[in-house]
Amino acid sequence: MNPIASQTYLKTRTSVMSGRLIDDAAFEAMLQEPLPRLEGEFGLTGISERGLSEAELNRHIERGLIHSLMQELSILLRPLGGTARDILVYWSRKFELLNLKALIRGKLNHLPYDQIRESLHSLPPLISLPHETLLRTENVPELLRQLEQTPYEAIARQARRVYEEKNESFSLDATIDHRYYTGLLRHARHCDAADQAPLLKLIGSLIDRQNLPWLLRYRLNYALSPSETYYLLIPSGRHLHTDLLKQLVNMQEMARILEALPEPLNSRLAGLRQIMEVEQSLTDDLNRQARKCLQLSPSAVARSLAYMMLREMDLRRVFAIIQGRVLALDPQLIRQAADLGRGVPGV
């Protein structure tokens, strides 16, 4: 397929697939829909009748939803090649990084094999680590030695340094996340000129959503120094540029940090007191940006990435609803877990 044909095909594909995105009304309807029908819609038929434990249930639902996400990704990947394909594949590696963190945490805390295995997502071979080999390692250094034989070698080397210096999982998690987002930016910068600007804008919003809560947590909860906090942040977001981040890390109160943010973040986040609320508001902002990108972006790759990001957010909410309903939790709790009733932007 030539580039123009693949762009047109991909735009049409994402446009058709965007019909699968779920608006708030549909989420509300899911709360009332008969459970077997809801399970069937997401390929989880009969999950509530199998008498699974809570952990097994979580794993099954999560696995089912990630599976459907990966299937949609594989459809979008078909016409793509080169850097455009690379960035979508790289984005999907976030799920394998969740596995990697679970593996490292499990080994650090000497958890048994079965318990660690239960917490791993099953992923396509394209991005999957050799789980069995890694699970059978007997300590963190051996795990890191094995990881050094995989495409995650760079992360493993950095993780080893952090492990040897600090020997705790928080720093490892931070390092892995930092590496991932920096890599995502790098991939975007390697894309064709026409795709670069919209991709950087979209990924910038994603990075802002990570950076600000991290900054608040590192400075206010973990009391890290300004220089270390700055070092752990990702270089360039959409609104939170390098110079601004340097100013923000030197502040010591949440209110002051939020006041110093540029528009539109300033007005959206003004008055918030909890980091969780900030995170939620930034997620809404990312949702808005991704929807705009999906509808209007001239780049088919950026539209595809926006679709995948939105679909992931949707499926996470579906996960919360199905999980809550199977476990017969209080409806108000389910609504809260699925972010309903806060006016999350719809299609």
Next chain:
Amino acid sequence: MKQVLIQLLADDLPLAALTLAELGMFSPGGGDDFSEQFPDVPGTRYRELYHQACTRLQKIESHITLRPLGPLAHTRVIGEQELATTNDWLGEVWERCSSFEEHFRRLTDEEHMLGQLEQTLDNFAALNFDLSRLRGERLFLDLHIGMLPSVNVPKLREAIALADYLLFNYMENTDHTHVIILGPKGAREQELRSVLDTAGFHALEIPPELDDEPQRIQGDLRQRRDALANERATRRQAMQTCGDELRTQLEQSRDRLIMAEPFVAMEDAARNRGQLGIISGWIPERELKRTESALRRRLDGPFRITATTPPRTRHRDVPTYLPVNWLTRAFSTLVKQYGVPRYGEINPTPIFAVSFIAMFGMMFGDAGHGGVIILAAWLGRKRLKSFTPFAICAGLSTSLFGLLYGSLFGYEHLFQAVWIPPLSDPLYMLRMALFWGIGFMVIMSLLYIHNQLVSGEISHALFATNGVVSVTLYLSVLTGIYRFVNTGQFGLLPAGLSLAALLALLAFKLIETQAPPGERMLVAGIETFETLTGYISNTLSFLRVAAFSLNHVALAIAVFTLADMMEGTGHWLMVIGGNLFILILEGAIVTIQALRLEYYEGFSRFFSGDGQEFKPLTLSLQGVK
């Protein structure tokens, strides 16, 4: 194939599993059918111990080479306690191996660091600068010299600027950058250290003697490098010694794991309720008596074997037994590349073997080339292993057709062709290929019909794309065309049969297709048309058999034309080189084309390839990997 249920005492389950593995003719399965009567699956901890021990042994084997596995002299049941002890011991051995591994990794890192230090010192030694200023504590200045991964430098420079520090890089190599970091002494020193750790900064010490005795420093570094090399050699030697000490015990542990494996591999096919146990699975019918008498010899407790023939509805779950011998093993491997036939379906290996070898010879016929293939296969038998008979058969077929075509290393006049030199009558060769193709297609369709009848799909055997009606359509159309070419008339009988078969096919497709009326009509129409065109295009595909036999001669002519342009040694070098070229290039192409005809024109017609292979329990460390 029989589905068997062995009822026995739960305590006898491991011994029965071991006995069945020794026989090598039992495949466990179907345990779910008995989950209500026998809800428990014994050996959960046993399995976990086994898997952990196997993983440990595998990891140890990457450091200590064990002798090849021989037949076990005496087999016995490995108890859970013995398995646990073996696992613990393997854990200790692995810990030693792992610490060796980690140590080697550290030595590599140290060697790398030493290399970096040498580069730094070379760099400093060339400077016209008092190096003592870079050493020791200073009153107002906090100064650090070292290196860090190059990717972290820009971010670190910005981050430490927030603590009023400056970073200068003075040397870069592949992935590391050497830097000097300096700032005011005071409260922010601790802050700097923390961020340096996070960025992977390694401090480098500047030896005091570098100013006045650079030779000594070079000597010291050389000594440190030698010491590292010595340490590596010593460690390797220690590992070797450790391996020699432990090898026998490790091999005994391997034997224990091999004997433990059958019970593990049973998984949920071995079940129990209290003291009563069962083993369920599959055994080829002719092995039933041998299995029963072996169990009678080994088991002290009572047992009972019930063997049932699987009903047609369960054929999809029944494993297919594909017996192989030294001659058919390679052909069977190639068949399995496409898929495994379902239980009850005809094993395509013999048909594949005969038709593949025949087509290879038809396309590549040359007595001399065949001889070379046979010789090469024999000489390379250690590498080719089970593919040696395959290559020899291909060589024999090539030679046989070489005799029929009268061709020896491309020379067509050295002896009289038993049949016909291909280039003497290309149209005749193409006709022959077409007849071969028609015969091949009809046989494949008959196999399909047989397979459908065995599965109880009578309507498919009659009306599906490769069923009786389709074959009738194919043959009647061919007859009509043949008559038309020879007499100018299609003929009433072929026309009537063709029309009736087409209508029957269309009617069947209309019934089979699940769609709204318009779409159903369209799909059925297209599929019926596709059945006819499929047969014709697949038949024409076989023209390549003749085309390649002609191509072989044409290539030989090209080689001789080139050779004739030269004289003496050049001529013979060209003849030999050209023949080698034909052997390698055309040999590869003909192999691929013959495989293609088998897979696409043959296999796709009569077997789905979604069967399960019969994999018996054996005494090896392969079954549960």
